[in-house]
Amino acid sequence: MTIPFTPWPAAFAERYRAKGYWTGDPLTDVIDRHQGVAAEATAILCGERRLRYADLQTLSLRLAAAFRAQGLRPGDTALVRLPNRAEFYLVFFALLRCGVVPVNALNSHGVYELTAYARQIEPALVVLSAADSSLVALMAQTVGAERLLLLGAPSDDGIGGFAWADGDALGEDAAGPDPVADPSGVAFFQLSGGSTGTPKLIPRTHDDYLYSVRRSVEICGLDGSCRFLCALPAPHNFTLSSPGALGVFHAGGTVVMAGDPSPATCFPLIARHRVTWAALVPPMLSVWLEAAGGGGDLSSLEVVQVGGAKLSPAIAERVPERLGCRLQQVFGMAEGLVNYTRLDDDPWTVVNTQGRPMSPDDEIRILDAAGHPVPPGAVGELWTRGPYTFRGYYKADAHNARVFDAEGFYCSGDLVSLAPGGNLVVCGRNKDQINRGGEKIDAQEVEDLLAAHPAVSHAAVVAMPDALMGERSCAFVIATPSTKPSELRRFLRGQGLADFKLPDRFVFVSDLPKTAVGKVDKQTLRERAKHQSPLSPPGRGLG
Known part of the structure; x- marks a missing residue:
């Protein structure tokens, strides 16, 4: 089977093999390649x-x-x-x-x-x-x-x-x-960011994923001396392969397991095990920067990678001084394409961009709404294909027809611009998705569950800006007058929804704005959500 x-x-597969990207090795090679004396090296500290x-x-x-x-x-x-x-x-x-x-x-x-x-x-x-x-x-x-x-x-x-x-x-x-x-067969499924319902499944092959791991190791210069702190969830594409734990294993280094990314958990591990690399999302980086002055020996840290969401340049600038290490920005996706700032990039590039593609055969197009290339520096939608970017979601033919063009380019839904030198600057998303500190929330998924509540007749969920998390979620709800946010949160939990997907803010309304064709005007709601605070009392109306 x-x-x-x-x-x-x-033709693409033949080219990728001929160039040595696809080697025909299984993913287990990242540990099996260590024989003899190398087999005695420490792989995991848990x-x-x-x-x-x-x-x-x-x-x-x-x-x-x-x-x-x-x-x-x-x-x-x-x-x-x-x-x-x-x-x-x-x-x-x-x-x-x-x-x-x-x-x-x-x-x-x-x-x-x-x-x-x-x-x-x-x-x-x-x-x-x-x-x-x-x-x-x-x-x-x-x-x-x-x-x-x-x-x-x-x-x-x-x-x-x-x-x-x-x-x-x-x-x-x-x-x-x-x-x-079969190196060209499916090794495992990664999870998409979840822009249309429960996250879709991404088939990753031994060939493409192992190339992504090996190339990431080359870009980052990892070797056996690396001690990597796995503080974000281990299955995340970021912490698994960019270069992540698999990259560290390939290089012969050590993965240090952390139960959570908080400073209280991680700082003692960094000091005890002399951690050299760590990977964080922007909200947790902010927490680390604030906690760094309160003690804890972070002197072993060489590089902190940040990805999963857009990093503010103002926060990026603080990393060398507060953490005493270099910053590397990572902009990647479970579907494939990974961009890195390089460790020898100039400070402006590291602070202000999200990196450039890692493979010579990564192909990118930045297109406007009409499908035309935008000029350098202009914002457009990112399309990509390459030796480790997949060619279709699992059992999702209708969706694949919308996000792939006839040439096999994948539309990521990211809005980006091209900076001098070929680096990308992430400017936002073009999909109905909320990026809550690196965790992706599909608005439709939450809306559908809210609509199942007997007191709710309609709901629209949008992103609202947040200084710590980047974005939080705001639900505009048409419901009976006695409905409370706590009741809706209990209901969503009862449906088995993950806690990070629960709306941070509920605003009860009598109607929802519509576009000219009768759809809910999410852009208007996003503008109104900017004036909402997740900590303030639940509102009535759109004032």
Whole structure:
């Protein structure tokens, strides 16, 4: 069984192989390549645990053998939701070894999102944390307890923290050879930013993703001395591959796991483990900058990467002085294209741009609303294709027809301009999406759930500017007079919606502005949302 996806046209695939971008190696090569003395190097530091590269390889092989003994076969799918622990990578590599294609959900995703993913991929395996008892119970009803593998407390053997939800122990089998992976086939699914409903699934192949990882390592100059702090969610494309944990593994460095990105959690880890690299979203960078003067040894930090949302130049300028390290801006997408400011760029470029494409074969077009190229410096919509930019969402033909042109260029929905030297400046989004501190919220998804409340007749959700998060969400709601924001938030939670998607602000209205063709005028609502505060009392009317 193989996972269907839209492949690159043959001529493109041949060119990418001929240029050495696609090497035919599986993604597990990032750990398996470390043999001999290199296998003794530390791969992961997680709490008090230290896993060498030899451990990471051996334990993932054992876990893969256990999966095969359970009946998992190449072409099966898996749904994984785990916290920032070493076991996330053990599961990821074990599934790759089996040829099982995972969706790695964020730990902030609730039953609503997980149920949607399960409907799309019909997983043969679901991996959850045993601590999330209510979620475990709901998913057991959805897919069956026999398909649930639960992660409990870690144990000395590295995989003993896992057990099947139906009570059976995790059986082990002899660690036989991995099935031969098709490097051009789907390795796993990444999650889109979610601009039209629950995040769509992005098929990533061994060939394209491994090239993205290797090229990121080259751009960033990583080697075995790197100690990378994984403080953002481990499944994020940013923390997984830009260069992220996979890049650090490829380089032979060490990934230091952090439960959350707060200074209280991260600063002691930086001091204890002499962390050299960290990746943050802009809101958390602001928090780090404020906390940096309060103590904590950050002297080992060499580079802080910032991505996921637009970084204010005023905040960017403060990084060298406050954190004592260099800043690297990263503008990427789970669909493919990744842009970096280079470590030898001049200060203006690092502060004011979001980087330039990393591959010589990354092709970009910046187009106006009529589809014409804009002049340098003008704002337009970003279209791209390349050796690691996908060619279509999973089982989404109608949507693919809207976001891809006849030449295979993908419309990212980002509004950008081209700065001197080829760097991009991100100016906003052209999709109905809210970027809340790097977490993408689809307005329609929240609107549809709100409309299901018996007291609500209509709802429109838009972004409102926020100094810390970049954007927060504001819901304009037509509802019965007695309806309260707390009631709507409880209702949304009851639907299983992730907490970060809950509107920060509710404004109750008697009507919603319309465009000339009768659609809700979101632009007018965005302007009105600028005057709303998420901390002020809920409003009535649009004044």
